[in-house]
Amino acid sequence: VRQNDLETCSDEQLLSLYTRGELSAMGVLVTRYQRPLFTFLMRMCSDRSRSEDLLQEAFLRLIEHADSFEGGSRLKTWLYRIARNLCIDDMRRRKHRKHASLDAERGDGDDRTLHDQLPANSAISDRQAVGNQLTGQMMSAIEKLPDDQREVFLLRQVHALQFKEIAEITAVSENTVKSRMRYALERLQSALAEYRDYAEELR
Amino acid sequence: MSCESCRDLLIELVCDELPADTAAEARAHALTCERCGPELAKLEGTMQVASKLPLLAPSPEVERRIMQAARAAIAGKAKLPARERSHSESGLASWFARISAWAMSPQVAMASVLILVVGIGLYALPIGQAPETTALRATEDESEGAAAEPAAPSAMGAATPVPEADELQEQRRDRGTSAGELLGTTPAARPRAEESAKAAPVGRLAKPKAAKGGSYSLDDRLDGYGSDKGDSKPAVAERAASNAAPERKEYQEKAPADSASGAGRAGGFAPAPPASPAAAAPMPSQAPRETQGTEPAGAPPGASAQSEGEASEASKDSTQQLGQLAQGIAASQRGDYGQAEKLLVPVAKSASGSERTQANLWLARSYRAQGDCARAVPYYRTLTQSLSVSRDVLEEAADCFTRTGNEPQASKLRARAQQPTQQKSPD
Numbered sequence: 001v002r003q004n005d006l007e008t009c010s011d012e013q014l015l016s017l018y019t020r021g022e023l024s025a026m027g028v029l030v031t032r033y034q035r036p037l038f039t040f041l042m043r044m045c046s047d048r049s050r051s052e053d054l055l056q057e058a059f060l061r062l063i064e065h066a067d068s069f070e071g072g073s074r075l076k077t078w079l080y081r082i083a084r085n086l087c088i089d090d091m092r093r094r095k096h097r098k099h100a101s102l103d104a105e106r107g108d109g110d111d112r113t114l115h116d117q118l119p120a121n122s123a124i125s126d127r128q129a130v131g132n133q134l135t136g137q138m139m140s141a142i143e144k145l146p147d148d149q150r151e152v153f154l155l156r157q158v159h160a161l162q163f164k165e166i167a168e169i170t171a172v173s174e175n176t177v178k179s180r181m182r183y184a185l186e187r188l189q190s191a192l193a194e195y196r197d198y199a200e201e202l203r
Numbered sequence: 204m205s206c207e208s209c210r211d212l213l214i215e216l217v218c219d220e221l222p223a224d225t226a227a228e229a230r231a232h233a234l235t236c237e238r239c240g241p242e243l244a245k246l247e248g249t250m251q252v253a254s255k256l257p258l259l260a261p262s263p264e265v266e267r268r269i270m271q272a273a274r275a276a277i278a279g280k281a282k283l284p285a286r287e288r289s290h291s292e293s294g295l296a297s298w299f300a301r302i303s304a305w306a307m308s309p310q311v312a313m314a315s316v317l318i319l320v321v322g323i324g325l326y327a328l329p330i331g332q333a334p335e336t337t338a339l340r341a342t343e344d345e346s347e348g349a350a351a352e353p354a355a356p357s358a359m360g361a362a363t364p365v366p367e368a369d370e371l372q373e374q375r376r377d378r379g380t381s382a383g384e385l386l387g388t389t390p391a392a393r394p395r396a397e398e399s400a401k402a403a404p405v406g407r408l409a410k411p412k413a414a415k416g417g418s419y420s421l422d423d424r425l426d427g428y429g430s431d432k433g434d435s436k437p438a439v440a441e442r443a444a445s446n447a448a449p450e451r452k453e454y455q456e457k458a459p460a461d462s463a464s465g466a467g468r469a470g471g472f473a474p475a476p477p478a479s480p481a482a483a484a485p486m487p488s489q490a491p492r493e494t495q496g497t498e499p500a501g502a503p504p505g506a507s508a509q510s511e512g513e514a515s516e517a518s519k520d521s522t523q524q525l526g527q528l529a530q531g532i533a534a535s536q537r538g539d540y541g542q543a544e545k546l547l548v549p550v551a552k553s554a555s556g557s558e559r560t561q562a563n564l565w566l567a568r569s570y571r572a573q574g575d576c577a578r579a580v581p582y583y584r585t586l587t588q589s590l591s592v593s594r595d596v597l598e599e600a601a602d603c604f605t606r607t608g609n610e611p612q613a614s615k616l617r618a619r620a621q622q623p624t625q626q627k628s629p630d
Binding site: 018021023026027030031034035036038039042051052055056059060063064066093094134135138139142153156157158162163178181182185188189192 | 213214215217218220245246248249250252253254255256257258259260261262265266268269270272273274276277304
């Protein structure tokens with residue numbers, strides 16, 4: 001099967017091809033989901049090393065159970081559910097050690113520490129700089145969300161999953177998902193509002 | 204569309220989860236609504252910022268390992284390659300991380316605190332809760348002391364590094380009075396001590412103590428108020444100081460070779476300090492905490508501040524003190540409390556050992572008999588610090604503590620009085 005053809009296949013078709021010996025089908029699946037899944041894990045765990053381990057583990061489980069995937073749900077949902085459950089288990093194990101340090105590297109590819117990313121005292125005149133700061137503030141605010149609201153927000157906003165799919169992944173009702181999403185947006189809204197005021201003062 | 208309906212749909216509207224016609228209807232309402240419009244704008248603004256969140260990429264090594272596992276699975280290998288850790292969290296680092304996680308867990312912290320509390324509690328337990336054990340230990344210590352001291356007095360005292368004892372002696376020398384002189388163990392002082400021992404006429408003070416080859420039976424020790432004959436344990440330092448005098452004198456008669464270096468020991472035959480329990484030379488095994496704790500809590504007013512001049516005076520006039528003590532006790536017994544106080548207070552201030560104890564006891568009784576428990580309490584407090592204090596004294600003390608409103612202390616003393624090991628009244 002040609003690579004271009006593979007990239008147009010659905011997730012379920014790719015998995016089926018892989019179980020029939022098409023290794024590159026798995027390569028396409030990995031390319032398709034490794035960044036969104038890694039982003040989700042990073043935002044949930046705030047630790048690059050652990051997130052990479054969890055990402056690897058999620059794909060290994062997909063490989064191990066590829067034959068048993070029956071297609072009752074979408075592969076995307078299934079993969080996210082595996083990643084989410086791995087993440088929750090890991091967070092439970094390490095909960096007591098979760099203390100974000102202002103001087104620790106964030107591990108998200110940005111070498112600046114959280115301290116560096118906080119607004120400096122000097123005036124920021126560049127709108128792009130303000131935009132970057134706003135994004136940083138948003139990520140900081142997301143980290144402060146309760147776990148259940150954060151995962152719903154990330155699955156919806158970063159990964160564009162529908163409420164129904166999120167409900168399936170998180171094993172709660174669709175209305176609960178909507179409520180959590182709303183609460184998450186309201187919290188982020190207030191966090192960003194404070195920052196907007198600060199940014200306005202700098203201008 | 205009503206405001207309420209619109210507000211319920213706002214979250215689905217900003218997430219593009221509404222059917223097109225419903226979404227259009229909701230937006231039309233929001234445009235004209237003062238409440239829903241701003242709220243929709245805020246939510247969309249937040250979603251817009253959130254949409255700019257970048258996707259993060261894992262290291263290429265992760266993809267390599269995943270594909271390696273996928274290849275192995277296709278190749279029909281029954282076992283997938285071991286899950287490599289992507290980072291250095293392996294081997295020693297991984298082990299250390301696990302240990303750290305365990306050590307920093309709340310459960311370990313709570314257990315540590317619990318152990319600490321129990322440890323401190325056990326350490327702070329008053330020795331008085333196990334009087335029999337203490338008494339038995341005292342017997343052993345005394346026996347050892349009796350055997351060792353005459354044979355090698357210098358080794359037990361001068362040659363034995365006892366910093367606290369040496370320091371005390373040094374201070375006394377600085378004041379112009381040697382420890383041996385104060386303790387009646389120097390040649391100049393010994394005759395006076397012997398004379399005092401022979402002249403002790405009062406009550407049980409006159410009772411001969413049979414020195415059985417330098418040692419005493421437990422029965423001998425338990426006979427009377429001063430039944431503890433020189434317990435070397437720290438908590439009974441005061442008892443050693445207050446009660447060892449008669450035995451010391453007798454022992455000195457039998458073993459005159461005992462040297463002043465014995466001041467470094469609080470054993471049954473070690474010379475007791477002249478007046479203050481706090482002056483008892485701390486033993487190597489003595490904890491300073493307990494040595495210090497005896498006096499401030501229990502010394503009667505004025506007794507602890509006895510000057511060296513008074514001590515010297517006491518040493519010189521011990522015979523006179525014994526006479527005063529006997530007259531004071533007699534006065535108290537016949538109800539002449541004023542006379543008793545006049546006679547006993549000087550003895551309580553300047554005497555040592557059992558003379559001082561007896562003076563304290565009868566002063567306490569005199570005050571109590573007059574209904575002046577406030578003045579009696581300090582003396583009872585000193586008396587009850589002794590482990591083998593008689594049941595009668597304990598009950599008297601408890602009564603006084605009750606009258607002065609210190610019910611907890613009274614309860615403790617009554618509980619002690621119920622213990623079977625408490626002795627009968629010394630008188």
